[in-house]
Amino acid sequence: MSRNIEALEETLGYRFKDKQLIIEALTHKSYKQPYDNERLEFLGDAVLDLIVGEYLFHKFKKSDEGKLSKIRASLVNETGFDKLARSLNLGEYIFLSNAEENNGGRDKPSLLSNAFEAVIGAIYLEAGLQKVQSIAIKLIEKNHKEISLDSLFSDYKTTLQELTQARFGITPEYKVVASRGPDHQKEFEVAVFIEDKEYARSCGKSKKIAQQEAAKQAVEMLNKGDASE
């Protein structure tokens, strides 16, 4: 099977000298080769932790370690990397077994996220930290319009909508299922539905807070579903 890896290199803004390296980064373990992308994923994971950590260190000069960790955790995770992988159409280039292919492998967040980490690991190996830093930061800034602690929370609703649209072609629905307490101290209970199935419910001091917390839980459930497949 041949893939137009040059198109991917074009999108990445990086041309590999060692073509075997990018092939390894794109090879899922199901593809039964003497190599797969798990070692490069191991490396890329650490590379991304440092790149994002340093980026936030400089961007938020007044934030303490706890805040930096929280913001990083919101970017450096399967959902975040899945998003970056999709922006590169990485799924098209992955080498996987027919069984995994038929199982929707090209569209699985875990698989896409791992391949993204592996590609970053491969660029790091060949071109060094500075090069891979500029590539990764460009991607992150393009795909996360606002990076801040305040925007984290609201990101869950956006993330969930992107996820359900990609996967089911629909947007999630939020319903207030209960409200309690006196007016000045009201609490809302909100449930989130995807295709009329309730995925999560959560309480909060405002509908917005409850929606976002419910969205967060739904995102985690959807992603966990992938991992266990």
Next chain:
Amino acid sequence: MSRNIEALEETLGYRFKDKQLIIEALTHKSYKQPYDNERLEFLGDAVLDLIVGEYLFHKFKKSDEGKLSKIRASLVNETGFDKLARSLNLGEYIFLSNAEENNGGRDKPSLLSNAFEAVIGAIYLEAGLQKVQSIAIKLIEKNHKEISLDSLFSDYKTTLQELTQARFGITPEYKVVASRGPDHQKEFEVAVFIEDKEYARSCGKSKKIAQQEAAKQAVEMLNKGDASE
């Protein structure tokens, strides 16, 4: 209070251009300054994860991701960094409050490990990855005579002995408290005592395996004790 930071720089093999940077890396939050070492620790933590990850990636070319993760986890943790910090006499240079000083702060593994990460973060910021890589790898190779999956296990006994000697001036004692099963399938239960107090017990197919597992648990208990102080 003045400290001979030049002596530390000598040991590190690195002279800081920005002296404020190393001072920040050595400042515990108890010392009530407008800065402390927690942001640099955040950065250094990621730097060390990458340095050690890449080191193992190249050293163990045939090992899969799971094995690499395990070996890294055995090096990149509080006990491991505490050991490296002590090899630099880092405790002598840390700025902390009188209260923390009287509380044995200079000798706490958590405090030492954090300061070590912060120093690595500071060198990275000023001198870049390559420089800090060579410093960290030299330190790790000097302090971990054998880095491999096989040696991990036996390291726990060594680590525990170093810990109890530094802290209590004694070596731990291991006693076989039970052995079960037929000769060809015997299982041993071993308990580890420090100052006649039992700290942990564990079973294994050989006395050695049981000892090492018990040592591991004791190390974790001793370190947890520090964190909660």
